[in-house]
Amino acid sequence: MVRSAARRLGAVLLGCALVVGLLLVAPANGRPTPDRPALAAPTVATVASPADVDDVLDYWTPARKAGAEPMVLDADGNRVAARAAAAGHATARTTATVPRSAGKLFFTTPQGDAVCSAAAVNTAQRDVIITAAHCAHTGPGFLLTPPSYYTNFLFVPRYSNGSAPDGQWVGIRAITHRQWIEDEDLAYDQALIEVAPRGGAKLVDVVGGNGLAWNYPARESDVSVWGWPAEAPYTGETAHRCTGSTSSFSGTADAKIACPMTGGASGGPWFLSMIGPHVGFIWAVTSRRTVTGEKYLIARPLTSAIQTLLAAAARASGPVAARPASARAAQRARVVLRAIPARVGRGQLLRMRVRTTPATRVVLRFRLSRSRPWVRNRVGRTNRDGLIEFRLRPVVPGRRWYRANTARAVSDPVRVLVYRCPLPYDRSPAVVEATRCTAPVS
Structure with missing residues (x-):
């Protein structure tokens, strides 16, 4: 690595001083002194x-x-x-x-x-x-x-x-x-x-x-x-x-x-x-x-x-100071919900795409386990092609289920897996397995 002339001269002088110091204080076996911290x-x-x-x-x-x-x-x-x-x-x-x-x-x-x-x-x-x-x-x-x-x-x-x-x-x-x-x-x-x-x-x-x-x-x-x-x-x-x-x-x-x-x-x-x-x-x-x-x-x-x-x-x-019933099933009908992708990293973009009749009000709901009630997440209206896409960034890791419903019909549930860390660009198993993170907090 290129360094300035002053730094190179300083490094030479420092190196000479270290050599002299080692000659004076190094033990007979030539090993480093035990009080030097590990690198x-x-x-x-x-x-x-x-x-x-x-x-x-x-x-x-x-x-x-x-x-x-x-x-x-x-x-x-x-x-x-x-x-x-x-x-x-x-x-x-x-x-x-x-x-x-x-x-x-x-x-x-x-x-x-x-x-x-x-x-x-x-x-x-x-x-x-x-x-x-x-x-x-x-x-x-x-x-x-x-x-x-x-x-x-x-x-x-x-x-x-x-x-x-x-x-x-x-x-x-x-x-x-x-x-x-x-x-x-x-x-x-x-x-x-x-x-x-x-x-x-x-x-x-x-x-x-x-x-x-x-x-x-x-x-x-x-x-x-x-x-x-x-x-x-x-x-x-x-x-x-x-x-x-x-x-x-x-x-x-x-x-x-x-x-x-x-x-x-x-x-x-x-x-x-x-x-x-x-x-x-x-x-x-x-x-x-x-x-x-x-x-x-x-x-x-x-x-x-x-x-x-x-x-x-x-x-x-130092030490840190210490700090109900399922919804009734709705009628199944022609509402199709797709998760893109079905696996996503925490905080990364998840697209929930709904296909049904044009100009229809759609409610997107989710739940964190099969035993919990559905919670409303987003509301929108399909376009003239009968499509709407909800863009989400889930922050709670783990499995979750989504479904979309209109006034007359409801989609099949779609499962999404949210990883604890963001997914890398390279999603090969070895790379994903190596990644780690700590959790943010708002």
């Missing part, structure tokens, strides 16, 4: 105490927020200088609903104040956000900058032109992979940050929490990426979104999506599926972007390693 173990750092929360809030004045520099990594992972946006210049705001669970992340690095993007995660503690590791930790560090976590973390959900519609949340703990800290391994460019409660309320209770999905291939469809790009031509004052299909970047395990977002979008969530306008399943966070040629955002899809970060966050937070 795969995440690291946890307290970046602010509860007593510091007000100080961090006071630190982030409007002037400091406006002056914070966007973090930018190029496609090779090199830090590059951001292009400042022209004063007073603003890009068009997205017309899509900005998820309450996504927001702008402010923090302080050894070089100064900076910005990225992040999103809330549903955990038992209800106080965690996910972002990129390069938005939380220096990595191995520079020539004169030792490795360290950043400070003054401030997460602002739905940030817009200086406003904080869902409050400002101060980061008190940061967690990332040791592979990032020691080797700046881009496969591990993810971090979790625990935020302090506000007025006794937890973050997820206010904005909702996203599920995390891992072990998905780089190729997926209907992906939505959110971020707060702050590098020209963007200003960082509003959220932006890119949607589309992803594919493998340069034949690696990384995923890319066509998107013009710039610095400041780092750490923004890549949604594989939504269960509503504000939460869904995050399967990656923005890591890098191309700076020449076609405009892509790049991310490594989450792997099973994200579970080590979730476990570390849970340990750091």
